[in-house]
Amino acid sequence: xxxxxxxxxxxxxxxxxxxxxxxxxxxxxxxxxxxxxxxxxxxxxxxxxxxxxxxxxxxxxxxxxxxxxxxxxxxxxxxxxxxxxxxxxxxxxxxxxxxxxxxxxxxxxxxxxxxxxxxxxxxxxxxxxxxxxxxxxxxxxxxxxxxxxxxxxxxxxxxxxxxxxxxxxxxxxxxxxxxxxxxxxxxxxxxxxxxxxxxxxxxxxxxxxxxxxxxxxxx
Ligand code: 5RP
Numbered sequence: 001x002x003x004x005x006x007x008x009x010x011x012x013x014x015x016x017x018x019x020x021x022x023x024x025x026x027x028x029x030x031x032x033x034x035x036x037x038x039x040x041x042x043x044x045x046x047x048x049x050x051x052x053x054x055x056x057x058x059x060x061x062x063x064x065x066x067x068x069x070x071x072x073x074x075x076x077x078x079x080x081x082x083x084x085x086x087x088x089x090x091x092x093x094x095x096x097x098x099x100x101x102x103x104x105x106x107x108x109x110x111x112x113x114x115x116x117x118x119x120x121x122x123x124x125x126x127x128x129x130x131x132x133x134x135x136x137x138x139x140x141x142x143x144x145x146x147x148x149x150x151x152x153x154x155x156x157x158x159x160x161x162x163x164x165x166x167x168x169x170x171x172x173x174x175x176x177x178x179x180x181x182x183x184x185x186x187x188x189x190x191x192x193x194x195x196x197x198x199x200x201x202x203x204x205x206x207x208x209x210x211x212x213x214x215x216x217x218x219x
Pocket of ligand 1: 029030032081082097
């Protein structure tokens with residue numbers, strides 16, 4: 001089974017959590033693209049979606065699912081998104097697709113975060129995947145120096161501007177043992193828009209695609 005087939009299995013499994021008449025929070029990435037394909041089969045039953053990126057908005061609209069502005073919606077039952085890494089506490093690294101800030105906003109509005117991954121994303125300790133940090137461009141060098149003080153090796157993601165007009169620094173060589181604490185420390189640096197650690201608001205349900213099927217883990 002390929003990695004993409006495992007992503008597809010997890011994406012389609014998330015359809016079971018979609019309820020009639022609801023507005024669904026939709027993340028970003030290749031696993032979520034499978035979820036969007038699945039959602040298309042039930043598009044008549046839902047009111048629409050709140051999207052976490054321009055890319056997901058375009059995909060949702062192309063298949064005829066109305067996309068609401070996050071400001072029009074006071075609560076979402078579910079938010080479905082992928083992750084770059086997830087640990088046994090359901091803390092995640094996200095932002096491989098540079099959509100971390102909007103992902104964090106939509107996740108915060110939702111009652112339940114359903115994380116869809118293939119089994120390569122499960123780790124004991126976060127940090128092998130470089131931690132994305134969205135930064136206001138004028139703060140790039142300052143934040144880079146601060147991230148070195150925190151023990152990481154930041155690398156500017158060449159050629160990437162986020163949907164919010166900012167840049168991404170990917171922090172290599174971190175071994176993240178206290179994800180909540182590191183999330184607070186990096187978020188507190190002036191010029192950081194969002195760090196791609198999702199620990200203070202982690203996942204609630206984990207759907208893992210593997211050659212043996214989809215494993216469901218609930219907190
Ligand atoms: C985008 C993300 C994605 O959820 C993450 O990068 C996983 O992507 P994929 O499903 O393509 O493996 O955080 O910013």
